[in-house]
Amino acid sequence: MIKESGHENWAFPLLIPREYLMKEAEHIEGFAPEVAWVTRAGGNMEELEEPLAVRPTSETIIGPLIKRYIQSHRDLPKLTNQWNSVVRWEMRSRLFLRSREFWWQEGHTFHASAREAMDEVALILGYYRSIAEDWLAIPVLTGKKSPAETFPGAVYTLTLEGLMRDSLALQTGTSHYFGQNFARAYDISFSNRENERELCYSTSWGISTRLVGALVMAHGDDSGIIVPPKVAPIQVVVVPIFRDDEGRAKVERFIESWAPELKAAGIRHRVDWRDERPGDKYAHWELKGVPLRLNVGGRDADAGQVEMVDRLTRQKASVPVSGIGARLRTELDTFQKKLFERAQKFQRDNTFELETLGEVVAHFRERGGFVWAHWCGESDDEARIKTEAGGVTIRTVDESTSGKCLVCGKPAKYRVSLAKAY
Template sequence: MAKGITKRKDNYYKWYNDIVMKAGLAENSSVRGCMVIKPYGFAIWEKMKECLDKMFKETGHENAYFPLFIPKSFFSKEANHVDGFAKECAVVTHYRLKNKEDGTIVVDETAKLEEELIIRPTSETIIWSTYKKWIQSYRDLPILINQWANVVRWEMRTRLFLRTAEFLWQEGHTAHASKKEALDETIQMLNIYSEFAEKWMAMPVIKGKKTENEKFAGAIETFSIEALMQDGKALQSGTSHFLGQNFAKAFDVKFTNKTGKLEYVWASSWGVSTRLMGALIMAHSDDKGLVLPPKLAPIQVVIIPIYRKKEELITIKKVVNKILIKLKEKGISYKFDERDTHRPGHKFAEYELKGVPIRLAIGKRDIKNGTIELARRDTYEKKTYEQIGIENIIQELLEEIQENIYLKAIKFRKENSHIVNTYDEFKKVINEKQGFVFAHWDGTSETEKKIKNETKASIRNIPFGYPEEEGKCIVTGKYSKQRVIFAKAY
């Protein structure tokens, strides 16, 4: 474990990388743009998965699995879809290798595929080609399917968790008999993402609709949740798309409705990815390392014994075991780190780096006094408590920490949200302060593009739940129905 990590204010980019690597979350692999997710990082992802999976199932969705490969011809069936993804597709062209005389292995050119296969960047096409077989009548609807999978998008530049060539995600693909039902589903899933982000990740997000420029390739409308990171940049953390009948038309998926007429099926798709890991890291962590919300921490409490001799450790263990039983009863996850290869100070630093919410330390003097020292990761506050009943204090504290880091993130977002009314003001804020900028926009793609070219800020979304305050576009002065959120984005 290397000492020290770069400070946020010195180099935010390095700080992020330091945390990912030194906390043991992930590292770059020998494949360009692809990462190795290490056990501790994967444990956090598994917690996220577990929770989301439960939420999906509670709302009637089922898991299934579709192929990694997509025939090239499927791809071109939806024009916007292919336009959006063509430039970043990995393509499989052969199915065999052979040995050359010099011992090297080469592609066997005689084993060329009749039709190339695309490694899925998203699964709408393979899934809708399947749904065609499954759907005949309104009685077959709705289909509410989710899949946990990996996808590949050949990105030019990658960053651990935030943008990798291969990433893990879930993608929901639903089919409905009416437009309203599909739209309701789209919004329902957006709400689930938002609830997950806020209640589990302790990360405030703004729900809203994407502009034409920013929407999903093949969607009628895209909705997103947007979070603000500590460097003032926005991170799109989840998207839910209303696909209308676009994919049903592309794959000729029709059903007979109650009145006996043939109609195209309505669709939604929605997804979150390992990018959420990036969001989680950047939302709460500090210069000493990761800060995890208790609800997603693989280890909620770490217990560190402080001892000189083996006999002391034995005494400590007896006391600790009683506490561990109580923690287990309460469903609190813990780790008792009795390694004698590292000293206590080293362990303290290590678990701070790993973002463990609560640390207990117990040594000779605690044994004598019947006490235990408790330190919380979010505030660094240290206090000594009676051993008896410590599990209750821990349970309450875990909830308090969850709440505290959420409130801290809310406060940060509030301090970094700006309302501006002129383009000059806009440029100044975007350049000097960053953050979310609420401004009026005339609703045209031209204006959005102009602003993006000139300031690098894009419209994150047209937020829901904000007063529909009318105004004039900061660039053109034309009518605007409501303010939209601008920010520089990841």
């Protein structure tokens, strides 16, 4: 999707000179606590005269480099994307959700008009939503971040918020509109059609390996993870069941008689011939989240069928091998749909509408999920929510003309979603 919409892959340096990093005041202020610095080098570990920052994100290195490629409105838009890892020196890390180093995709774009840049930010958010919902089967709430939660240096930040099965929210992607903030800091300008110098309008956006964590926590159960068919490396696993060599040969012949059909139907599958017991294999592949499992023994071979078990319900069904490719194709599509619907239902069942801070505090003492409420926009009130409701934060804000602020009771400017989040 990213490439099809005209973005090119670029690669920018890992290490950022201090002077570059320091240029956008809000940006550096926001990231300062998490930046790792290279301060020594060489066999004697000598102090560097000028420390180098390990990129926590790449705006500050891309700015000074990209400006050379942008001179005229004819050079715009400049649409770049970079796959890399970044380092944020978190005090407390959490596997997949907040690690000190993580792999991601960061897009950085430069435009001749604010309108175009804002459209870009919305376009990408749509792509991210599609990745979350259509591929990972994770329903997401989208909206703007409150000023306190906005990316440092951005005019506004759009976000996707998913709900994990423990009813905590997780930010699964962000898309930022910078206006001319970064262009001003790095003097990224172009000659417009009137032959005047004008600062670029820029954006950045990213999704990371945190999505792996989201996948695990949005669908997993006590038996392990559940991987949506569309992204599953193995969509169907076949577990042969036999006692002796003779039985094995029979089952093997049977499987070989229809396994090519799976391949022809484009189904990613594997036959598990490991020297383990069937029960171990069942548990093993359930743990790994393989959507469909086929148990195949001598009795099935005789009957010309297999026993199909789906990871979601664990219900067993007999499936004739005739036309098995098409049948499994359908089953996988259904699985994808059901998984998404289950997550949607969970999100619906854990979404509430409340009016006062007292209600919100009481609610989050008992449970989690998303709570919709109204907010006047005062950051003091936002801070009060966080302290009094025990870490509850505003996840998204939408313009609103109705309702009263849940904290101060004054007419609200925004409709907000609240949640405890990772």
